Amino acid sequence: MKENKSEFSYEVYDDISELNDKDARLLKKARVVTKEAYAPYSNFRVGAVAILENGETVTGTNQENASFPVGICAERVLLGTVATLHPQVPIDTMAISFTSGSQESDHPISPCGMCRQALMEYESRVQKPIRLILSGQTGKVFVIKTASMLLPLAFTNKELG
Numbered sequence: 001m002k003e004n005k006s007e008f009s010y011e012v013y014d015d016i017s018e019l020n021d022k023d024a025r026l027l028k029k030a031r032v033v034t035k036e037a038y039a040p041y042s043n044f045r046v047g048a049v050a051i052l053e054n055g056e057t058v059t060g061t062n063q064e065n066a067s068f069p070v071g072i073c074a075e076r077v078l079l080g081t082v083a084t085l086h087p088q089v090p091i092d093t094m095a096i097s098f099t100s101g102s103q104e105s106d107h108p109i110s111p112c113g114m115c116r117q118a119l120m121e122y123e124s125r126v127q128k129p130i131r132l133i134l135s136g137q138t139g140k141v142f143v144i145k146t147a148s149m150l151l152p153l154a155f156t157n158k159e160l161g
């Protein structure tokens with residue numbers, strides 16, 4: 001028997017003022033775009049903004065539904081939009097923020113499991129990492145070098161042969 005070890009590290013900033021201008025601008029947009037979420041059921045509004053390798057900016061917000069499982073997360077709304085409007089263009093960085101009706105938005109949130117799988121698929125599709133910036137409306141900012149770091153031992157298209 002041997003044990004495999006998988007390590008994960010990410011950058012932690014005290015607040016947005018520690019980021020470079022480009023990252024700070026992207027995070028500000030993610031914070032603002034949360035307003036466009038349709039989240040009448042959870043009151044949890046998520047905003048995602050990506051800067052693409054071609055310089056374009058694309059946004060996504062969560063869109064809920066009275067039939068709850070029909071709802072879709074901000075990150076996957078964004079990925080579908082990028083793939084449709086800018087096919088095969090790599091995503092350089094994606095910033096994700098939120099507001100909530102029941103708690104302070106003073107800490108980062110991290111993509112859900114389904115979104116991690118979708119982010120990884122996009123990385124493999126265009127063969128480029130997606131850098132993530134995670135933060136609430138205020139407070140600490142996490143920066144993750146590549147989305148696939150969030151999904152160790154992932155199921156990938158390689159398994160399908």
Ligand code: THU
Pocket residue numbers: 039042044045046061062063064071072073074075110111112115
């Ligand atoms: N949500 C996202 O949009 N992204 C995530 O990574 C986590 C959760 C949405 C889904 C749902 O509309 C609401 O947040 C509460 O789960």
